[in-house]
Amino acid sequence: MSLELRGITKRFGSLTANDSIDLSVADGEIHAILGENGAGKSTLMNIVYGLLSPDQGEIRVDGTTVAINTPLDALAAGIGMVHQHFMLIPVFTVAENIVLGHEKTKGPGLLDLEAARKEILRVSAEFNFDIDPDALVEDLPVGLQQRVEIIRALIYDAKVLILDEPTAVLTPQETDELLRNMKKLKDRGTSIVFITHKLREVKEAADKITIIRRGKVVGTASPSASQEELASLMVGRPVSLDVEKKEPDIGRVLLDVRNLNISDHTGRALVKNVSFELRAGEVLAVAGVQGNGQSELAEAIVGLQEHVHGDISLDGTEITHSSVREALHLGIAFVPESREEDGLIGSFSIEENLILDVHDMSPYANGPVISQSTVSEIAQKQISEFDIRTQSSKDPASSLSGGNKQKVVLARELSRPVKIVVASQPTRGLDVGSIEFVHERIISERDSGRGVLLFSTELDEVSALADRIAVMYRGEFIAIVPADTSREDLGLLMAGVKR
Amino acid sequence: MSTQEVRALSAPERRRKRGIITMAGLGAFALAIFGILPKNGEPVTYNFVLGNEWVLAKEIIVNSKNGSLFFAVIALLSVLLATLQFRARKTIRAASGIFGAAFLMSFLCWAAAGKFVPFTGLLQGALFLSVPLIFGAMAGVLSERSGVINIAIEGQLLAGAFMSGVIASLTQNKIAGLLIAPFAGMAISWLLAIFAIKYGIDQVVLGFVLNVLVIGLTNFLYKKLLIPYQSTWNSGGTFAPIEIPLLSKIPVIGPIFFSQSIIVYLMYAVVIIIHIALFKSKWGLRTRSVGEHPTAAESVGIDVNKIRFRNVLLAGAVAGLGGAFFTLGAVGSFSKEMTAGKGFIALAALIFGRWSPLGAVAAALIFGFADNLQGLLTITGTPIPSEFMLMAPYIATIIAVSGFVGKVRAPAADGVAYKRGGGSH
């Protein structure tokens, strides 16, 4: 089945997310849509899938214009989608998730799951997916949850399958398997729209590549194009894919973590027996598939986790059970994983966000009174030092772009006297320019003698920045390896395979 | 892997453990205060016969001290049973039930020393007082499982009570009153739905304001019309109890469950239907999906707000029906603010019952029992001031939400307005 988009335009307020986009996906083609974060790829696909309505433009399937106003229309037209954030209900079983919206019933409206169970087992067997129809989705690892989404699309007979950043949650080996399965699907006659910002995957799997930048199609390319060509099309200028850094000048131990165990409030273990040292002047990167305990480990170090056992000491001071405030002011800069939720207060002004941690300290406060003029003054300096693009320091933080939001967080966290930096997914969702800024800043912190603990699920980032790499799997540090460890070996470790 | 890894307890297990510790404490308390402390016992007379059911035993007289001791020991034995069940990794529901009953009996023997206790009547009254709570809690289940917080249960009950009383009186037809009641509740929940779903207003605030609105309206009309023109506007009367043949003859059980008015039988039906439908039907699956993860539901073509709208209306209908119980089931005429906060206790029962229909029913029955026991003990005289008995359900709810039953988890999207395309872009 072929899919054609003509002049799709979508605006959110003053932002034009899609600017008259044309795209045609031929029958049985793997068509990659390449673009950096925020380029408008997901918006486009949500339009195709009926989750958003375009302001202008039309969608054609096999040459005829179809009206897609709801996901139901898309499914009826043979379009299926595997979402970046899975559209599965955690407390439902696999079978319940799959029948939802297409329920078969018996008697007076009672659910009949039998047929669905059979279908799941059939598709699961065909692709070696190993999915139990009666398992609760929340008990499945993310890789399997993605397979549930794929199975759902196949059961509903999708002729065009949209995969939105599907590899973000996979190990390199799982990624390879997904790419193989995409080819298998293609051989069965399914067309695939593959959305990504990762050049390697595009080159490996795609038949055709469309590149989107700032909401516009800026060109098409064939998979034989070089990575450099693709990158410069994607960003609009030549990009260096490597990070410049000199040999590390390693100093004393700044962070010492011994036998750390973390559990959630129900008593489930999230981090198991983790021990490591972070030294001055090095970047220790923690790699691993999302959801293997990285977030909790990062949070535990600054005191954001409740059920923590073991020892954490910062430059000789025990901080295992310190409050967040104590930990921060003893010399930890913390860049949380979710900027919007944990990093910033959207409705607060930029200057207010810059003093969240120090609002009651001199010179910002005189006793219980906040000194507005001092706050503004210092904010101005930070805004220029960190190149935060804004009209005024009084604008709400929510008005900033993702990259500028992250700069506000960095400005706040790095303005205290800091010994170590704990950064959790610091470049997730950022445009390339901001990613470069963050990377440079991390390296400059390292070079000025701080220890950097970097949590990242992006292997490229890990390899580019790290001096040592720890791989986390199911809450454990499965190994700590040198920075030049090969991608394949890291992938095996990420899947829990020890050598 | 380390070999010394201690197996952490799962959430339900930790909850059970806390439950067992609490039960042990309460059991020991009962043994000491109700059983051992009183110097000498007095006879307590339990009467079991209420109407014309078959008679097994008319009265049983027990010594209060012995009775309290006996039941306290049973309670402690059930704690032991619960501990064994816990060790075997099984649920402790049955043991907890036995414990609850035994503890209450131990208390009753102590509190009613030297008194006459109409046992069957006590339980019948408990069910009677639970009826509006159960209807209200079911309204909560319908609405909140689909993701809309329903604080307006009180207003929906009151609207149902008012309209059913007025219509039954104006038409001199109780059935007409009963039929109108769901629509009165629905009118209120329609407002809730419009403002919460269409305009995205905070549902707690909204429900609260709707309660004020209904109280204001009914008070106003009550004074303006129902008092001056009582014979035309406010003399609806009550439904007579219907005795189910044979079933109503069973000792104790019969008079409690099968000699009730039509509204109570409707309640049985409502509870059973909601319980089955919520967990086994297509409607139930969709309802729970929009309450847990509306974006996911939308992505498979479900119209989230339509389902929520429908469920909120349905909730209003159920609560409105429950409201009819105040007028047509109990009093026979409307009086000012006659729901007297029952809507909030229903909300408490919903939370206590962890948003599950049967759990909410169990909680409502316990609250109804406490309420009725309080009434009985106020009349017969008791060592505890009646005001403290009246406080019991409220304090129990506070204890419940603050962790005795673990963190009660509402449906994930309960109270969060849903806007199309509000997800990722």
Next chain:
Amino acid sequence: MKLKKVILPALSFAMALFVSGLLVAFSDSKVLALKNQPLSMIGKGFATAGSAYWALFRGSIFDPQLAEGHFFQGFYPLSETLVAASPLILTGLSVALAFRAGLFNIGAQGQFIAGAIGASWVGFTFDLPVVIHALAAIAAALLFSGIYGGFVGLLKARTGAHEVIVTIMLNYVAGYFLLWLLSTTAFLRPGRQDPLAPEVKTTARLPHLFGSELRANLGFIVALTAAAVVWWLLNRSTWGFRFRAVGANAAASRTAGISVSRVTTSVMFIAGALAGLGGAVQILGSEPAMTAGVGGSFGFDAITVALLGRATPLGTVLAALLFGALRAGGLTMQASTETPLDLVLVIQALVVLFIAAPALIKSLFRLKSVEVGETVASKGWNG
């Protein structure tokens, strides 16, 4: 800018008066009797609603009849408005402050009762010099109600118990506790059977502002001062910064080192104390003998007051004055036109409904440019 902020509440109030007016008109038996003559029915309806609202005005602002003898006496109703508004300002501030910190305090009712108990107990039990007695009574009220409110915050901080549920339950607990207290020898007035406490001694009373004829008392000044303090607290102090930060985004506040549990507890303590101060003002200012019904509906009206005032101190004062006027005028309306006082509840609820849904008012009046401002956004049980 300023004007736009006023348009929305003003239109909401007008709409609420209109809808309530219809209710008054068409529930009147004399109007309904004219149903065969639609025109005169509408005329009669307008006349009925008009006279009810005129009585409302006379009862709350200025009464020409009273002014005939002595012009100053014409303002007796305004003084009554101030008396009714004073506790409302304080309970309204309680709800508003909690709102700003992301907490929904439905418990102002119970906290008000706790404060009234404290003020009443100190007021009738002890013998103290004039100013000191009043201050001691107020201190007791602040302490009792602060603890009653702070307990909610502590429970939320420690266990995650939702404050809405806990405060609803605590309102009932406070009500029954007061009922019990008024049956004990310590609180029951000697020689009485009905729940009534002894009168507060004159040394503890708040002085009248405009002579003994008018009941307006120092309580109003206390309330205004509290509003100013709350404004300063929220907008200028480090505490207020933390309160607002936690209210706007608790997770980000925690990540930046602000102790959310400490904020929650202290906000609820202060909110409780504000509501309790309302109870003290009521007892020491206008109702020296505590009854079981001392709480009235001050705590519940507080929620509508805070919502109408958009949770700002100034807005809360204005909204409380408006609702205080409705309360005071409602009594006159009930007495002189047989329109039940409960109409005031209907007006209140409608105002808040309209104001909470600016989109509705905008579409009703086809307004384009009115800034919508922050609506009360939905957070949910788990939020």
